[in-house]
Amino acid sequence: MKNKMKSPVPAWMALAGLTIALLAAAPLARGQGAAAAPPSRFLGTITAIAGDTLTVKSDADGVRQFEVPAAAAIKRIAPGQKDLSTAATIQFSDLAVGDRALVKLDSNAPAGVSQALQIIAIKQEDVALKQQKDREDWQRRGVGGLVKSIDSAGGAIVLTSGVGATAKTITVHTSKATVLKRYAPASVSYDAALPAPIDAIHAGDQLRARGTKSADGAEIGAEEVVSGTFRNISGVVGSLDSASSTFVLKDLTTKKPVTIHVTPDAQMRRLPDMMARMLAMRLNGTASGSGAGRGASAQPAAGGTETGQRGAGQSSGPGGGDPQQMLNRAPAIQFADLKKGDAVMLVSTDGATDVTAITLLAGVEPLLEAPAASQSLLNNWSMNSGSGAAEAEAQ
Numbered sequence: 001m002k003n004k005m006k007s008p009v010p011a012w013m014a015l016a017g018l019t020i021a022l023l024a025a026a027p028l029a030r031g032q033g034a035a036a037a038p039p040s041r042f043l044g045t046i047t048a049i050a051g052d053t054l055t056v057k058s059d060a061d062g063v064r065q066f067e068v069p070a071a072a073a074i075k076r077i078a079p080g081q082k083d084l085s086t087a088a089t090i091q092f093s094d095l096a097v098g099d100r101a102l103v104k105l106d107s108n109a110p111a112g113v114s115q116a117l118q119i120i121a122i123k124q125e126d127v128a129l130k131q132q133k134d135r136e137d138w139q140r141r142g143v144g145g146l147v148k149s150i151d152s153a154g155g156a157i158v159l160t161s162g163v164g165a166t167a168k169t170i171t172v173h174t175s176k177a178t179v180l181k182r183y184a185p186a187s188v189s190y191d192a193a194l195p196a197p198i199d200a201i202h203a204g205d206q207l208r209a210r211g212t213k214s215a216d217g218a219e220i221g222a223e224e225v226v227s228g229t230f231r232n233i234s235g236v237v238g239s240l241d242s243a244s245s246t247f248v249l250k251d252l253t254t255k256k257p258v259t260i261h262v263t264p265d266a267q268m269r270r271l272p273d274m275m276a277r278m279l280a281m282r283l284n285g286t287a288s289g290s291g292a293g294r295g296a297s298a299q300p301a302a303g304g305t306e307t308g309q310r311g312a313g314q315s316s317g318p319g320g321g322d323p324q325q326m327l328n329r330a331p332a333i334q335f336a337d338l339k340k341g342d343a344v345m346l347v348s349t350d351g352a353t354d355v356t357a358i359t360l361l362a363g364v365e366p367l368l369e370a371p372a373a374s375q376s377l378l379n380n381w382s383m384n385s386g387s388g389a390a391e392a393e394a395q
Helices: 018-023 031-035 124-141 273-290 304-312 323-329 365-369 371-383 387-394
Strands: 041-050 053-058 062-067 073-076 100-105 116-122 142-151 156-161 168-173 179-182 206-213 219-228 230-241 246-250 257-261 267-270 343-349 354-362
Touching: 041 062, 053 100, 062 100, 124 142, 124 206, 142 168, 156 206, 230 257, 230 354, 273 365, 343 365
Parallel strands: 073 116, 168 219, 179 219, 257 354, 267 354
Antiparallel strands: 041 053, 041 100, 053 062, 100 116, 142 156, 142 206, 156 168, 206 219, 230 246, 230 343, 246 257, 343 354
């Protein structure tokens, strides 16, 4: 079964607009070098500074190391800034490990030498502040769910959100001004998401939108939309490789082995036995009573105000409360906590035999008795992108 965040978070909380802002920066005039072949550009994070040498972990192609001559132009902008006219000129010594940087290499550098012609940087502290503000805005003005239908001509996308009694339909209205993005293959990072037309969105995709909601929350005028295809996998852990943070399980649906990569961004929880049994009983009742399944399965993005308000007024114990809040209160685990023979359910990037985990639940043996409803539950949780967990911990 297929269903794509995110970053992610916390693929879903990377800097909205940062890449566009940096790549839109106007290149500096080079005089005699104007007729030369365009120098390469790359965007990444500064990982080391030694003498006049800078090391940057590129978002696209790994680690890049280069010299920064005294003549290189170095500027600093704020996150989201798209015009260099107000950018501040800084010194090489003002750069710091952790800063984001767009680097333009000098095509006229001596053969075999990699030198920077221009560096446009954003302070790590400014990045963190922008991330926090974006996170709060997605929680406040965001929705999310599974795509039910798309009207490309009219710019309308219908989502299904919630499980059972909480299920509802949300219509996302897009316009020419709406920023439409699609996750890159094998990525859950919003920052790495690529522009894509509305025709790239398919029924069954996971989608998040941010904008102005109607009073009843049934419609939203979207400023930003990000979508993608994810995969649901359930099975028993067969073998683990701690060195590469991967494990192999046999997909209960396809009966084929799948290699699962677990990154630090993966949201992982283990359900206590009592909670798992209570959720299984509730989902079995939901599945038989309301036909809940894939078509009624995604919680509003980032947990949102709706989930937080519902959970605040209900019990957090296994006998009551929103299922999403129950999952958020389950103990967090790390890769090292997984063991051979563990039954797990996860939402991952799309792929046949090699995927990256986005959200993972262990201790799910009772839930596998209600697979369709359980997958819906997990899809809802994945749309929270970790923010729901933060809400639960704050309560």
